[in-house]
Amino acid sequence: MTDGGYFISFEGIDRSGKSTQAIVLAEELGERALFVREPGGTIFSERVRGILKDPEVPLSPRAEALLFAAARADLVASVIRPALDEGRIVIADRFIDSSLAYQGVARGLGVDAIKTLNHWAADTLMPNMTLLIEIDPAVAISRGAEEHDRFEDEGESFQRKVAEAYDQLAIDNPDRIIRVDGDRGPDDVALDVREIVFDRLGLTLA
Ligand code: TYD
Numbered sequence: 001m002t003d004g005g006y007f008i009s010f011e012g013i014d015r016s017g018k019s020t021q022a023i024v025l026a027e028e029l030g031e032r033a034l035f036v037r038e039p040g041g042t043i044f045s046e047r048v049r050g051i052l053k054d055p056e057v058p059l060s061p062r063a064e065a066l067l068f069a070a071a072r073a074d075l076v077a078s079v080i081r082p083a084l085d086e087g088r089i090v091i092a093d094r095f096i097d098s099s100l101a102y103q104g105v106a107r108g109l110g111v112d113a114i115k116t117l118n119h120w121a122a123d124t125l126m127p128n129m130t131l132l133i134e135i136d137p138a139v140a141i142s143r144g145a146e147e148h149d150r151f152e153d154e155g156e157s158f159q160r161k162v163a164e165a166y167d168q169l170a171i172d173n174p175d176r177i178i179r180v181d182g183d184r185g186p187d188d189v190a191l192d193v194r195e196i197v198f199d200r201l202g203l204t205l206a
Pocket residue numbers: 013014015019037038039053068093094095096098099100102103149151152
C-alpha cells in the first residue's frame with residue numbers, strides 16, 4: 001500500500017450481492033477504510049441518485065450517462081480524493097466500470113465515449129483494484145428485491161448485457177479486475193474477498 005491511499009471498487013450486476021461485500025470489507029478494515037456508494041455520497045450526488053433511481057422520471061440515455069458522471073465528479077472531488085490523500089483505503093460500491101457496462105454497453109452509448117466522459121469527470125482517478133462479483137443474471141433476478149429501480153425493471157436481457165460487458169472489462173483489465181464467484185452464500189464470498197484484498201494490501205489475516 002502506498003502513502004497515497006488505496007482505492008478499491010466493487011462491481012457486479014443488480015442483486016449480485018456486491019453491496020453487502022463492500023460493506024463487510026469496510027467493516028473488517030476498520031477506521032482506515034472509508035465506504036462510499038455510487039451514485040451518492042455527497043449532498044448533490046444523493047439528490048442525483050434520487051432522480052436516477054426513480055422509474056417515474058423518464059430519462060434519455062445521454063442524460064442518464066451525464067447524471068452518473070456528475071454524481072461521480074462530485075464524489076471524487078469532495079470525498080474520495082481527499083480520503084486517498086490522507087492515506088485511507090476507499091471502498092466504493094460501484095465506480096467507472098458501472099458506467100462502462102450499463103451506459104456504454106447495455107444502453108448502447110459506446111464504451112469509448114463513456115470512458116472519455118468519466119475520465120474527465122473523475123479527474124482520471126481509477127481504482128487500484130476492482131472486485132467483480134459474478135453471478136448468473138437469472139439467479140440474481142430470482143433473489144428478488146422489495147424496491148424496483150429503472151435498471152431492475154429492464155429485465156433479464158438488460159442484466160445479461162451488463163454481465164457480458166463486465167466479462168469483457170475483466171478480460172481487458174486483468175491486473176485491476178479480479179473475478180469473485182458470487183453464486184454462494186455471503187460468508188463464503190466474504191472470505192474470498194478478504195483473502196484477495198488482504199493479500200494485495202500486505203495485511204495479515206486475523
Ligand atoms: P443501487 O440501488 O445502488 O443498485 P446496486 O445495489 O445494484 O448497486 O442502484 C444503482 C443503479 O444504477 C444500479 O442499477 C446500477 C446503475 N448504475 C449505472 O447504470 N451506472 C453507473 O455509473 C452507476 C454507478 C450505477
